[in-house]
Amino acid sequence: xxxxxxxxxxxxxxxxxxxxxxxxxxxxxxxxxxxxxxxxxxxxxxxxxxxxxxxxxxxxx
Amino acid sequence: xxxxxxxxxxxxxxxxxxxxxxxxxxxxxxxxxxxxxxxxxxxxxxxxxxxxxxxxxxxxxxxxxxxxxxxxxxxxxxxxxxxxxxxxxxxxxxxxxxxxxxxxxxxxxxxxxxxxxxxxxxxxxxxxxxxxxxxxxxxxxxxxxxxxxxxxxxxxxxxxxxxxxxxxxxxxxxxxxxxxxxxxxxx
Numbered sequence: 632x633x634x635x636x637x638x639x640x641x642x643x644x645x646x647x648x649x650x651x652x653x654x655x656x657x658x659x660x661x662x663x664x665x666x667x668x669x670x671x672x673x674x675x676x677x678x679x680x681x682x683x684x685x686x687x688x689x690x691x692x
Numbered sequence: 693x694x695x696x697x698x699x700x701x702x703x704x705x706x707x708x709x710x711x712x713x714x715x716x717x718x719x720x721x722x723x724x725x726x727x728x729x730x731x732x733x734x735x736x737x738x739x740x741x742x743x744x745x746x747x748x749x750x751x752x753x754x755x756x757x758x759x760x761x762x763x764x765x766x767x768x769x770x771x772x773x774x775x776x777x778x779x780x781x782x783x784x785x786x787x788x789x790x791x792x793x794x795x796x797x798x799x800x801x802x803x804x805x806x807x808x809x810x811x812x813x814x815x816x817x818x819x820x821x822x823x824x825x826x827x828x829x830x831x832x833x834x835x836x837x838x839x840x841x842x843x844x845x846x847x848x849x850x851x852x853x854x855x856x857x858x859x860x861x862x863x864x865x866x867x868x869x870x871x872x873x874x875x876x877x878x879x
Contacts, residue, residue, distance in 0.1 A: 636724075
C-alpha cells in the first residue's frame, strides 16, 4: 500500500483493516507521527515488529 | 525529493545507497520523503495483556519491575510484545500475544499476574490484570487511541538493545537502571 506524506497511521490502519490486511506501524495516540515520514525514518518500532521486522526493515518496498 | 529538487524513486534497486541511508540513521537529512510503499500481511488474531498496578513503595515497584524484566525472554518466546510504562508510583502493561489464543496467553502471563497480586502485602495495588482476545491488531489498537487523539508526548527518545544473556543473569540490575531514570520510562 502506498501512502503519501501527511497520512496518519489511524487512517492507514482503517484502510488496511477494510482490506483484511495488517500494516506494521506505530503505537501511539493518533497512530504516532506521519505514517510515511518520521516514524519510518527513525527505524519504525512497532508492537508487531518482533514478527514482521522494523518498519524500515522488510516492510518497505 | 533530494536537495536539488529532483524526485527520485528510492528502493533496493534504484538508488540503493540512499535507500540504505534513509532506513533509520539519518532522519530527514537526505531529502524529503513524499510517499512510501508498505508491505501488508494477512490479519491474524491475538490476545491483549493488560496490567495496571500502583504503589507508594519504591522497593515494591522495584520487585515488580525486576520480575517483569526477568521474564522477558519467556514472553518473547511465547510471541508476546508491546509497551510497558513505568511511572514513579505505577506500572502499566500494554502487551499483545501475536496469533496466540487467550488460553495459551493466560498460561504464559498468569504467573506474573500472581506475582503482582502477591505483592499486595508489600503495598502494591493491582487495579487491572487481564487478558482479552482480539480478532486483529486493529481492534487491539483502536480502543486505546481514538482517531481524534493528538499524537506525540513529552519524552526523550533513546534506543538500547539489551542482550538475552544480560536479562537472564542481571534482571535486578536492569530494573535498577530503568528506575534510576527520573520521571518514568516507556518501552
